[in-house]
Amino acid sequence: MDKVEGEQEQDQAQLIDGKAIAETIRGEIRDEVARLKEESGGRFEPGLAVVLVGERKDSQTYVRSKKKGCEEAGIKSFGTDLPETATEEEVLAVVREYNADPRVHGILVQLPLPSHMDEEKILMAISIEKDVDGFHPENIGKLAMRGRDPDFVCCTPKGSVELLERSNIPIAGKSAVVVGRSNIVGTPAAMLLQRRNATVTVVHSRTPNPEKYIREADIVIAACGVANFVRGDWLKPGCAVIDVGINAVDDPTKKRGYRLVGDVCFEEAVKVAGQITPVPGGVGPMTIAMLLQNTLEGAKKAYEQGK
Numbered sequence: 001m002d003k004v005e006g007e008q009e010q011d012q013a014q015l016i017d018g019k020a021i022a023e024t025i026r027g028e029i030r031d032e033v034a035r036l037k038e039e040s041g042g043r044f045e046p047g048l049a050v051v052l053v054g055e056r057k058d059s060q061t062y063v064r065s066k067k068k069g070c071e072e073a074g075i076k077s078f079g080t081d082l083p084e085t086a087t088e089e090e091v092l093a094v095v096r097e098y099n100a101d102p103r104v105h106g107i108l109v110q111l112p113l114p115s116h117m118d119e120e121k122i123l124m125a126i127s128i129e130k131d132v133d134g135f136h137p138e139n140i141g142k143l144a145m146r147g148r149d150p151d152f153v154c155c156t157p158k159g160s161v162e163l164l165e166r167s168n169i170p171i172a173g174k175s176a177v178v179v180g181r182s183n184i185v186g187t188p189a190a191m192l193l194q195r196r197n198a199t200v201t202v203v204h205s206r207t208p209n210p211e212k213y214i215r216e217a218d219i220v221i222a223a224c225g226v227a228n229f230v231r232g233d234w235l236k237p238g239c240a241v242i243d244v245g246i247n248a249v250d251d252p253t254k255k256r257g258y259r260l261v262g263d264v265c266f267e268e269a270v271k272v273a274g275q276i277t278p279v280p281g282g283v284g285p286m287t288i289a290m291l292l293q294n295t296l297e298g299a300k301k302a303y304e305q306g307k
């Protein structure tokens with residue numbers, strides 16, 4: 001059938017530009033921090049403490065980006081780097097010090113921690129009012145409860161939902177599938193979508209035929225950590241796809257010898273979906289923007305209490 005003039009069929013999904021959206025949010029944070037500092041007559045400054053244990057290159061890069069993000073936003077950053085050989089007690093001592101420091105409104109311990117440490121024990125030591133990563137079991141628990149609000153929501157799931165909202169993609173009444181059930185992404189993402197009245201299914205490594213559920217979904221959040229796991233023909237035409245995966249695959253044509261791909265096969269999915277996030281440049285930049293937003297929220301609460 002001939003196309004009506006001016007009417008165009010969409011043969012490719014619209015890209016959800018996480019980098020641009022994150023930049024907008026960072027600008028909003030910068031303005032709000034400046035307003036807060038001005039209101040306090042320069043006496044109050046939001047502060048974030050970043051604890052890094054070990055020498056993982058990727059963690060070092062993320063920590064650097066977080067500190068740079070703070071600097072650009074006018075947030076003071078504090079940092080403690082400990083060697084891989086540090087003991088659990090040494091990390092706990094650093095966390096306790098930041099818990100007690102009134103200049104610090106947010107604390108994060110970069111994950112993953114070395115394998116000899118009990119991650120949950122360390123995350124639980126972070127004061128709930130400073131848990132800007134939202135990983136404390138009490139914050140996760142509150143997220144799961146109707147009628148309760150967590151102090152902070154984990155950054156990657158929060159950023160994923162923010163991408164949907166800022167792209168005007170309706171959530172309420174829609175059917176959503178979250179691929180993956182990790183404590184820090186899949187599970188909180190499912191809870192956030194449910195709080196916005198989506199009907200949510202979580203598929204995971206033990207789900208037989210996950211494509212059966214994904215084919216029904218208006219919204220897919222993929223967070224299973226398996227490169228190209230979700231195929232294009234698993235998707236409902238026109239659906240929104242948020243790809244949380246950041247997987248390195250060998251690529252000798254690249255300077256660093258690898259390229260990053262998501263948990264969704266982008267080349268196939270872009271032909272079927274209505275909207276899709278790229279990797280890189282999708283959810284990743286939102287993680288840091290949400291961390292800065294959470295730090296600002298924590299600082300504002302502390303400021304109000306201190307007035």
Ligand SMILES: Nc1nc2c(c(=O)[nH]1)N[C@@H](CN(C=O)c1ccc(C(=O)N[C@@H](CCC(=O)O)C(=O)O)cc1)CN2
Pocket residue numbers: 062108109110111112133155156246260279280281282283284285286287288
């Ligand atoms: N304490 C925490 N640890 C970890 C978190 C977290 O939220 N809190 N998340 C990840 C790592 N992470 C932040 O810490 C993070 C990952 C990826 C990106 C990002 O912007 N990625 C870019 C690509 C980067 C590249 O080229 O290598 C993108 O997707 O465009 C930001 C933050 C695990 N640990």
